[in-house]
Amino acid sequence: MTETMRALISGRGPEWVLADARIPEPGPGQVLIRNRAAATNNADLPMLAEADPGSGGHGHEFVAGYEYAGEIAAVGPGAGDWKVGDLVMGTFLSSFADYLIVDHRFVLSRPEHLSPEVACALPTALLTEIGALRVAGFGPGQSVLITGATTGIGMIGIQIAKAIGASRVLATTRDAAKADLLTGLGADAVIVVGEDDLTEAVLVATDGKGADVVLDHVAGETFAKCLPATAEDGHVVNIGRLAGPASAIDLDALSYRHLTVHGVSFGFSRDWETVPILESLSAEVLPAVARGEIRPVIDSAVDVADFQEAADRLRSGRAVGKFVLRFD
Numbered sequence: 420m421t422e423t424m425r426a427l428i429s430g431r432g433p434e435w436v437l438a439d440a441r442i443p444e445p446g447p448g449q450v451l452i453r454n455r456a457a458a459t460n461n462a463d464l465p466m467l468a469e470a471d472p473g474s475g476g477h478g479h480e481f482v483a484g485y486e487y488a489g490e491i492a493a494v495g496p497g498a499g500d501w502k503v504g505d506l507v508m509g510t511f512l513s514s515f516a517d518y519l520i521v522d523h524r525f526v527l528s529r530p531e532h533l534s535p536e537v538a539c540a541l542p543t544a545l546l547t548e549i550g551a552l553r554v555a556g557f558g559p560g561q562s563v564l565i566t567g568a569t570t571g572i573g574m575i576g577i578q579i580a581k582a583i584g585a586s587r588v589l590a591t592t593r594d595a596a597k598a599d600l601l602t603g604l605g606a607d608a609v610i611v612v613g614e615d616d617l618t619e620a621v622l623v624a625t626d627g628k629g630a631d632v633v634l635d636h637v638a639g640e641t642f643a644k645c646l647p648a649t650a651e652d653g654h655v656v657n658i659g660r661l662a663g664p665a666s667a668i669d670l671d672a673l674s675y676r677h678l679t680v681h682g683v684s685f686g687f688s689r690d691w692e693t694v695p696i697l698e699s700l701s702a703e704v705l706p707a708v709a710r711g712e713i714r715p716v717i718d719s720a721v722d723v724a725d726f727q728e729a730a731d732r733l734r735s736g737r738a739v740g741k742f743v744l745r746f747d
Contacts, residue, residue: 559584716740
């Protein structure tokens with residue numbers, strides 16, 4: 420193994436910088452991952468902008484990214500049962516590099532047939548969506564509404580809900596041309612926001628009852644419309660805020676339907692919350708991944724040297740699914 424690696428660095432300007440960095444060594448409870456592919460996420464660009472010293476950012480340099488797939492290259496003391504050569508994937512900081520150090524509890528096994536380019540686009544969505552469903556107390560036979568369903572996370576949410584027994588999955592999109600994509604992933608009904616009234620369409624699709632569980636990736640006005648579209652004693656989980664963090668809601672819809680609203684953000688600092696979700700994910704969801712029932716939609720993949728193409732694609736808003744950086 421050489422002593423240096425390639426890494427995409429934030430904090431030096433408005434764009435990532437591809438630079439050489441020293442390969443880290445795993446400490447207690449850590450493993451070293453030989454990264455083969457990393458997926459981009461919507462949060463990558465805001466994190467880059469917040470670090471840009473030329474625009475008032477904090478200027479702290481760090482290796483970008485937080486989603487990877489590869490194999491174990493070294494194991495620190497007390498790092499569980501992981502062995503050198505184990506195929507893995509996961510979500511952890513500093514994933515835009517040839518190597519990264521990961522808390523062993525945050526590592527997921529990668530099914531043997533799953534290429535790194537595909538596997539790296541799964542972990543964040545798997546963690547977020549199964550975590551949100553667990554927070555909502557989801558059980559087989561319940562209906563699920565997923566807003567912003569054409570996001571990388573939303574598309575995985577559709578597949579997870581179907582795989583673990585949802586009776587009916589409803590999905591929203593702003594683009595009618597993407598309806599077939601969502602039904603192909605397992606959505607039983609697609610609501611085109613702008614053409615259909617979200618609340619009315621959900622009630623019609625659920626015989627007036629509303630969805631038992633809502634996974635909201637949009638917020639804003641969409642969040643408000645989700646409340647009267649949720650079944651009595653149902654659960655609404657806000658995950659993302661694509662339409663902004665503010666929403667004017669009808670408290671009658673919240674109270675008279677006896678709804679429970681949750682906010683989730685499964686971070687690395689909340690290990691007491693995240694680790695149990697990852698453990699249940701390994702037991703309940705990864706078998707469905709191995710069977711091919713849950714797969715990410717990949718927009719495109721390029722070598723890390725072409726990272727600017729990834730950044731430009733993310734900024735365009737035209738990506739369908741995940742953009743992947745290869746580190747082979």
